Amino acid sequence: DSMEIAPDLITAALDIVASEGGGHVHWWVFEPNNIHRQLAHNAGLASGRHLVQMRRSLPLSDEQLAHAADFVTKPFRTGIDEDAWLAVNNAAFNAHPEQGGWTRDIVAARQAENWYNPEGFLMHWDDSSLSAFCWTKVHRDTEPQMGEIYVIAVDPLHAGKGLGRRMTIAGLAYLAKQNVPHAMLYVDADNAAAMSVYTSLGFTTHHRELAFVGDVAAK
Structure with a gap:
């Protein structure tokens, strides 16, 4: 199961970043859930930018x-x-x-x-x-x-x-x-004003993406 090997994959990826001098990392997740949040927490990553992709027909x-x-x-x-x-x-x-x-x-x-x-x-x-x-x-x-x-x-x-x-x-x-036939855009989930405008113009949420972020020290 992919979720069983996910912790090892995340650790390996962070180790590579550390070995290359460290830096700020982003792990983007499509349709995040509590499992992703727990994996990120265990890896020392925090929730960062939360994007909503919205679509409508033309x-x-x-x-x-x-x-x-x-x-x-x-x-x-x-x-x-x-x-x-x-x-x-x-x-x-x-x-x-x-x-x-x-x-x-x-x-x-x-x-x-x-x-x-x-x-x-x-x-x-x-x-x-x-x-x-x-x-x-x-x-x-x-x-x-x-x-x-x-x-x-x-x-x-x-x-x-x-x-x-x-x-x-x-x-x-x-x-x-x-x-x-279709239009799409990305908007930050916390941008209520923009979300309101887009919704009023017929856009609906297609999916969400969340970045888990953190700083990795060099090894």
Whole structure:
């Protein structure tokens, strides 16, 4: 049984990390349960980031699309918009473990991926100031094919204006035009505001993923 050998596998993995100089480890678990939590506890790992993958079918209804009928977005201009985007992203995700603190090098690495398409990187400007964005990704190699809201955020200076909802609708409308039947996104389980917006737009929970984390000393 896999659960019987799991403690040995976890110990072996942590030993490898220790032998390579130690460091901070993440053990991601799909649909975590109490057995996983006990295994993590026994290994000295604590619960970390808790993600919810949400999905909905496409396209949106006409009623939903009407909420963003006059909402204007423009595609990301590669080589021009990086600094403006970084400023908004890093302000919106200040102290976020993965999305905060991005640099031009990180952006360039994402732009080099074969899925990158600036047409699906939607920007909403307030005059010359970027106020919100929705970066999408199309997964052609999944069954069914899936459109993902990869990163979405509103400049904190523009919070409370309903931009997050309209930006989400704009992203979903773009994905529907790519002829993918379903949309998905990941959201932190403790982000009640975002969960509420996504639920109101027809997203439902597909599955949960939990990271057990800890620091491993070098041996």
